[in-house]
Amino acid sequence: MFNRTCLLVTRWTFAVLVKCIYLTSIPSxxxxxxxxTDARVARICDLLVAHYGNTISDRNTPPIDExxxxxxxxNTNDRxxxxxxxxxxxxxxxxxxxxxxxxxxxxxxxRSSGSYRLKAKRIKAALAEIKERVGRLDLSLLxxxxxxxxxxxxxxxxxxxxxxxxxxxxxSFGKPTLPVDTHVWRVSKRLGLVSESTSREAAQxxxxxxxxxxxxxxxxxxxxxxxxxxxxxxxxxxxRCFLSSLCDWFLxxxxx
Ligand code: SF4
Numbered sequence: 307m308f309n310r311t312c313l314l315v316t317r318w319t320f321a322v323l324v325k326c327i328y329l330t331s332i333p334s335x336x337x338x339x340x341x342x343t344d345a346r347v348a349r350i351c352d353l354l355v356a357h358y359g360n361t362i363s364d365r366n367t368p369p370i371d372e373x374x375x376x377x378x379x380x381n382t383n384d385r386x387x388x389x390x391x392x393x394x395x396x397x398x399x400x401x402x403x404x405x406x407x408x409x410x411x412x413x414x415x416x417r418s419s420g421s422y423r424l425k426a427k428r429i430k431a432a433l434a435e436i437k438e439r440v441g442r443l444d445l446s447l448l449x450x451x452x453x454x455x456x457x458x459x460x461x462x463x464x465x466x467x468x469x470x471x472x473x474x475x476x477x478s479f480g481k482p483t484l485p486v487d488t489h490v491w492r493v494s495k496r497l498g499l500v501s502e503s504t505s506r507e508a509a510q511x512x513x514x515x516x517x518x519x520x521x522x523x524x525x526x527x528x529x530x531x532x533x534x535x536x537x538x539x540x541x542x543x544x545x546r547c548f549l550s551s552l553c554d555w556f557l558x559x560x561x562x
Contacts, residue, residue: 351521354528361527369445369478376470378419390419401443405433428465435463453481468507482519486510489533498554
């Protein structure tokens with residue numbers, strides 16, 4: 307009995323030792339130098355492009371349209387938000403007409419987007435604020451601002467958070483910003499590009515700092531695609547993931 311216990315303890319100690327040695331050899335962003343982090347991000351970007359393509363923005367949506375569409379997309383799927391947006395376009399000949407309409411009437415038009423009263427309030431408040439500041443419903447002044455000033459300008463509008471501002475600035479102005487939706491957030495944390503406790507807002511800043519400008523748009527698009535198709539929230543398909551050798555989450559669980 308004593309010998310058996312000794313054998314089990316020895317085996318357990320050996321297993322823990324092997325695991326410790328293995329884990330300390332795993333490349334992790336926590337211990338990487340700046341240049342190693344840059345190399346790792348560049349490699350991830352290249353692999354994503356190789357698998358999903360080097361997509362560049364073809365949306366080129368007018369900024370006010372993008373702003374309204376993004377507000378409609380909060381906490382719902384693309385289909386519902388697009389349906390609500392199309393209903394607004396069909397109902398109002400111009401965004402000035404929407405601005406003049408009653409809030410409740412706007413809310414009824416966008417029912418399919420969910421939280422429609424709150425969204426109607428945000429859309430009308432944003433348009434009113436833009437009109438008051440600029441004199442018309444036009445966001446072209448953001449084109450010549452640097453990313454920081456443009457983000458500050460947009461996020462000072464009621465109902466416009468960092469993600470909404472980043473979407474407008476990326477898709478309407480091609481600025482090098484990286485909106486962090488639920489997929490980008492989850493995959494970035496698992497890969498170790500941002501730490502587990504990082505908020506979405508902080509993740510956006512961190513990613514913008516480490517992702518090369520030329521890779522920002524494809525990175526955003528490809529992380530969303532990867533999150534939807536492979537790195538799923540509940541059951542990530544690690545066994546067929548081409549990023550597994552660079553993924554903190556996968557490497558740290560391989561021996562568990
Ligand atoms: S290895 Fe797994 S956890 Fe890591 S990115 Fe791929 S699917 Fe996600």
